[in-house]
Amino acid sequence: MDSAVTIEKDLPVVVGVDGMPTGLRVVDVAAAEAASRGVPLVVVHAWPGRYGPSHRRRPGVPDRAQGHHLLELAVIRARNAVPDLEVRAELTDESPPEALLAASTRAGLLVVGHRADAGHGWGPTAAYLAHHSACPLMVHRGTTPRRGPVVVAASGVPSVTVGCGFAAAARAGSALVAVHLWDDPESGRGRAAADERLAGAVAPWSSAWSQVPSRRLLIGAVDVPYTVDRAAQRARLVVAGMGHKGWVVEVLYHTGAAGSGRTACPVLLVPPAWPRRRALPRTTEEADAPQRERVGHRG
Structure with a gap:
């Protein structure tokens, strides 16, 4: 890897x-x-x-x-x-x-x-x-929290985005929360498969960074704005893939904006081709x- x-x-x-x-x-x-x-x-x-x-x-x-x-x-x-x-x-x-x-x-x-x-x-x-x-x-x-976990938006496959999240958590001495979008939470179908995908995405990095405590979190599309906003206020850092057609970047862009009157934790965006x-x-x-x-x- x-x-x-x-x-x-x-x-x-x-x-x-x-x-x-x-x-x-x-x-x-x-x-x-x-x-x-x-x-x-x-x-x-x-x-x-x-x-x-x-x-x-x-x-x-x-x-x-x-x-x-x-x-x-x-x-x-x-x-x-x-x-x-x-x-x-x-x-x-x-x-x-x-x-x-x-x-x-x-x-x-x-x-x-x-x-x-x-x-x-x-x-x-x-x-x-x-x-x-x-x-x-x-x-x-606007703010640089000294406490809180590193929150990573994880896809269903191993990616360097998750690896960068683990590295950041290790440097900060904090825990990591890997968040994955679950397609159909209302019916309850597919939860086991979604959790298996998330576990597979996290496992290689969790093994490499065994000193970093980590946990997995599945969310539905309706919970995305709330989850991202909560992470912005309580996490040490939010990590996501750059340019991904998923649920994170556009929501992050409008979270913690100056017009809201609130500050938010830093965001780390990782290019899909990184490392070059x-x-x-x-x-x-x-x-x-x-x-x-x-x-x-x-x-």
């Missing part, structure tokens, strides 16, 4: 920051993730971000020096959170989605925050990356990215 954890150890955690007042909170989450994996942290800021080239010299629009200043603040914040962490920073001329999508091709984890002013959902950048990121994507949605088969650069320095300016070094 391929190990996503092996690849995570070889590649940095990348975090995207913007100029929003709460934008640097996501750095704390990313720094903790990088420290738990023993890898460097790369902080990426897209300048001028949402401002197009024709707006660069208009009053009130951030100039390039402000972009560098934001990155310096982010690097300081990361080192305050984890003093011995290796931190690098990149300022890029690409749009935020383009910059972070490119960064995801050389990362073991991409971390972004939802836009607090979006009014619904996560905001355009996080929503785009939720369907296109090349590596697992963690969306910080092709060779990858071990660090961002090995990637050919001439449009990026790098600042920061090991503290």
Whole structure:
């Protein structure tokens, strides 16, 4: 069985920051993730971000020096959170989605925050990356609980999504709950088969991560919104497959949105092709990215 954890150890955690007042909170989450994996942290800021080239010299629009200043603040914040962490920073001329999508091709984890002013959902950048990121994507949605289980949306077959959930639970020292959609709960038919499928999906990873307590939960379609909302409020992390035509991603997108007035735990979305088969650069320095300016070094 391929190990996503092996690849995570070889590649940095990348975090995207913007100029929003709460934008640097996501750095704390990313720094903790990088420290738990023993890898460097790369902080990426897209300048001028949402401002197009024709707006660069208009009053009130951030100039390039402000972009560098934001990155310096982010690097300081990361080192305050984890003093011995290796931190690098990149300022890029690409749009935020383009910059972070490119960064995801050389990362073991991409971390972004939802836009607090979006009014619904996560905001355009996080929503785009939720369907296109090349590596697992963690969306910080306002809070980082220290307690609670890792909740994984499991399909009926073994998948790396469940493996990433077990790895996250092991790093956090928490339990895991594997949730599976049961097609016909009202009639009671097929429960044994559904539970057997879920058990088969969990078993290989449960054996590999025997130190992680785990349990299985079957739910019906009518219970999906309630279950996802409850997990968002009580879990440490919710893990799901990226781009899956199932029940989780769209519900997660609208759970814990800014407009609801509530925060929610982070979400980890795992691409179906993860881990990637092709060779990858071990660090961002090995990637050919001439449009990026790098600042920061090991503290």
